[in-house]
Amino acid sequence: MGVGERRGGPGLGAGGDADFTTPAELIGNPARSAMLLALLDGRALPMSMLASEAGVAPSTASAHLSRLVSGGLLRVRGQGRHRYYELASAEVVAALEALARLAPPRPVRSLRAGTRAHALRLARTCYDHVAGHLGVALMQALLEAGAVVGGDGRHDPRVARLDRLSAPGRDLDYRLTDAGWELFSRLGVVVPSGRRRLTAYCVDWTEQRHHLAGAAGSALLTRFEELDWVRRGAKGAPRALGVTDAGRLGFAEHFAIDTEALAA
Template sequence: MRQLESVLQVGGDTDIAMIGALVADPGRCRILLALDDGRALPASHLAAEAGVSPATASSHLGKLTEAGLLAVEARGRHRYYHLAGPAVAHLIEALQQLAPAAPIRSLRQESRARALREARTCYDHLAGRLGVELMSAMIERGHLSGGDGTFDLARAHHDQPTGYGHDVDYTLTESGEALLTGFGLHLPICRRPVRYCVDWSEQRHHLAGALGRGLLGRFTQADWIRRTDTTRAVRLTDIGRQSLHDLFGVDLTSP
């Protein structure tokens, strides 16, 4: 009996079907997408985002939390939910890459889709056109070395069309360190401060890791970008557009 209990505790192969069943529900998918920008949101907000009743949202949140996809924290009388970690965010990005595009039936949906592709958050860093143009500009100005920011599936060894990249070892150069210091951004000491993701909408590299997280926080603090209330899209302010051009060489005026 003890031997059987020991075998049962070890477990078998991974249960992909369990995760598949969780993301098969449209309401739960909308909840995961709403949290993919790294924020913690209350159940009432997530119910409205998913278009379901508070009771249904509570059931969805319980299942996602029990499965380890979400974590919950208490703030006074309210409970706030957030993604359990970056691995969940990359799961969402991977599913977006594989899933067909949802049909656009209104001008509002078209505007929302365009905004997400232009500039959005990918968990704790910038993605979309803004994210890849920022990384490209830093490479062109010699602030990053090691790669050219492009993704070619035919030449990729470990990289996929979305998610964390592993093929290229990007390094922050001396000029890059001077740029960040002048900008008031001091990176924590870690093994790999510069990481990258393959952007699912642009199919190029955008910054992740400590550098990507630090830049998102600094841009938000400086009011260069502003988060939206209901989606992962971020809006570039006028001062942000000009400052990104002057300091980082980012030009979003061309198509």
């Protein structure tokens, strides 16, 4: 194809001229660009999470998201009563990736906001168990070790019946095996008796995978805190969990999890 020739496609008028100003104005806003970049890895995220990524109030995030949807850069996926936002097409992904290669690093205007969002993605509490990158990695380690069985840890919205993002899972029945009980015993994890379900799970918004919940998930978090592997309130975020030096060693030894790689 020669320099003077163009492929037809969306955005090209009858004269072959594309109006770059509309998508450029949408992408160029700092809050909207932060939301778009948060979705660049293929996830669909709720408005609350995108507001946190952009460092804006929910009402402001709602207005930005409406513009991105009407401008064709985002689309909305509904699961139950909840709405999740994702990039609208492969063309949007390609455009953002091209701009990312051209753009200079974003200046950090609010170190507190930036580190808070990162800390929440890395490790946080979800009610009384571990979520975020660490929670998902922990679930995967338990599955690979045969300590937990009943699924593969992945959330596929195309086949999910009751499961939805950022919510307790209902489609699968995970179970703690003898190997799991042995692991708990070695770590000194005590699961209290009661009517609560032993091994439940949630669909984590961070990676759209499962993390362990239920009595087993709660007991693990309790033990991690007793061992001083994690501490609450990392980077000023009440729900964020900070991994200590002891935790980096402990997660590597007992679960083969490189927490420094998770934070990268």
